[in-house]
Amino acid sequence: MKRYNPSDIEQKWQDKWEQDGTYEVDLTDSTKPKYVGFSMLPGITGAGIHIGHGRTFQFSDIKVRAKRQQGFNAYHPIGWDSFGLPVENYAIKIGKKPREAHDEALINFKKQLKRLGYSYDWSKETSTADPSYYRWTQWIFSQLYKHNLAYQKESPQWWCETDQTVLANEQVEAGKCWRCGNPVTKKNLKQWFFKITEYADEMLEATDDLDWTDMVKTMQKNWIGKSQGAEIDFTVENRDERITVFSTRPDTLFGATFLVLAPEHPLVMSLTNDETKETVEAYVEQAARQSEIERMNDTREKTGVFTGSHAINPTTGEKIPIWVADYVLAGYGTGAIMAVPAHDERDGAFAEKFKLPIVEVIEKPNHETARYDGEGILINSGAFDGMPTSEAREEIVAWLEQQSSGRTKTTYKMRDWLISRQRYWGAPIPIIHCDEHGAVAVPDDQLPVILPEVEDFKPKGGATSVLASVEDWVNTTCPTCGKPAKRETDTLDGYACSSWYFLRYIDPFNDTEAWSPDVAKHWQPVDFYNGADHAVAHLLYSRFWMRFFYKQGWVPDPEPFKRMMYNAYIMAPDGRKMSKSLGNVIDPMEIMDSGYGADSLRVYEMFIAPYDMDAPWDTRGVPGTYRFLNRVWTLAQEYIEGNEIEIDQKGVSEILAVAHKTNKKVTEDIEHDKFNTAVSSMMEAVNSYYKLKETYGIGKSEAWTVAIESLLQILAPFAPHITEELWHEVGHEQTIHVDAWPAWDEKYLVSDTMTIVVQVNGKLRATLRMPKDATKEEVETAVLAHANVTLVMGDKKPTKVIYVPGRLVNIVI
């Protein structure tokens, strides 16, 4: 008998698949239903992938492989996230140019992915740093610009001193840069933005209907952060200015005893007088200097200064002081608040510290002693006294509207997406600045704006990228008037490049359009998408672009990903998250090359835990799945080499029952992303077959043919090499990986007996086999006669007998 040796078969089949184009998809073929699935675009930032990434990529591989076998025109595309900060930083680290560093790293990535046997269509490989790709990224930028969804604005922005670039809100994590982990500060710069807030409400509402992992949906919703409230105008004493604040609690307006402006608020300096000017100036300056981390580490002790001016509370007509404090954020609402110290914890802390008046306007429930921010009945609120807060919210706003000093308002936490980067390695923003015509989009026929080669690409600091010093590139002419003009020197955020790649995947060679809307109509949306990261930024950005494309009629659906599975991490043996920076990664090559091969690793990756649970890596698990595959191998060999045999009716039905049950279970488990139990049920099936072959023998017979062939088919997505090998050995010419999936027939799953669980007072006392058609009376009689039952019951009479048909009898005494 031939022995199972992965190295004899894996390379052989990989070569054969490549040669035959087994996984290549004809994108114009509509004779079969389509299925497209893939995992998030891998970023090329280091030596290669570790087993955690491998698991992520494999989820989509299994899904697509199963569909391909089930008769779909199934497409598993692959591409590279090649532009952006991570690649550039990696290049700096290893002392090479980004393109060179990237291309070298890519060699190993591809080697790993190919060795793992993923069913990618390599003929359609895509890279975001390829001019034939970023030409269209730039084109999309121009389209957004034309539709007023891209704009330039000067405002304080997150700045990473280490990476020498601005960052989008989504790329600042707890006050630190997402790449280098160093604290960020704010810098006032003129920057390019995408108006993602335009679709905030639409995206928020669409979120609930997505078939996505709930946690990600929640994170998206929180990030969009919708709150409904009102804008309220406060007049400033002895001045013409008005200060507008945003509040979700207009019902507490009578309790507003002071106003607070963010240090960055434009009116701050004009509200000062000779006495306060210096103090306020110093405070504002100090706030600007502080990084977000420092602000947060202040143990939240409130700081602030009085401006010297007063505003008028529109309800009470009272004079209330205007303060400046950094607990008010410039970027949210109007950058100014009305402080209601009695009913807001932060305002209360501030008022206590600076001895500002506190007026209660909501009656506290009896048990509340602390500051109360809940609902209740209004007090000290003039005509609104006695009104419940929910009603007062509307009534007070209505009253303000009458006075034209307020209006209802919805605010979002999400800010517009800042997309300029002062870095070299990215798609140049396709804009030309002309003295006469301002920012002019580079005409479509002049795209791509090629990123010029430079000797030293490293950031030089300041507010521009190194492109600013490439004079013959920067100096150009205005597309509108032909006069000398200068190119925009910022590059696009790498996240922009990866916000539409799924559309390029379905039309990768199109050189007249980014993609064909007709092709999109067939192939969009993506059926399956997964990843272990980017729960907010990438997904939000992609949804924003997609919504824009949808409004232009370029795609059939406003959502890019029908199904998004957010999978968990593999933890390193040291209990920490596996990561290159911690030096605890495990390279899949090591495991495969130590003799176990790709299939054993693949099966273990799926078997280790449910997809959404972090799983600690245990290297001893791979020999376990190797043993399983070895048992499959042996079983198949015994079948192939066995003689023709006769099996009696009982044996046939037992063998077929296992086969059909397992076919059903594995098919359903894959559909529901329960890959771990799919594997275990195949293990169970093999264990059963081992017992059955002891009893009935194994060899050529109809039942064994069904058992062996269907086992190979359902195992194929998990272990594509061994199953292909055996599939041919049992006599098939065609590959197992296309159009080969077993059906199941429920008639083989029903047994003619049932197992009745016998309980007395809810405690298990016995199990009983009964014919399937036994009546309630027959079952109960048999149960009451059972020795274990009579023993426990003694001479007591049952007060109640509960019968769950076909399942259980519980006797209550």
Added chain:
RNA sequence: GCGCGGAUGGCGGAAUUGGUAGACGCGAGGGACUUAAAAUCCCUUGUCCAAAAGACGUGCGGGUUCGAUUCCCGCUCUGCGCACCA
């Protein structure tokens, strides 16, 4: 602080969503084969008790129910996300 998860043997994890807790795998122990080892095959393996019978067992404390890992109330620990968002 707020939001969303999780907690089951020595370990990773199953359990038809209220009906036999611990499937499957790892580890451990025993046996077969072998001169021997590896590989392979078979058996045992939640805890207590010498064993049987039995009792106890799904983070903790209550509750609902004939019956709770599953539902409800109150906690503890832990992972993740957001973090002064008015």
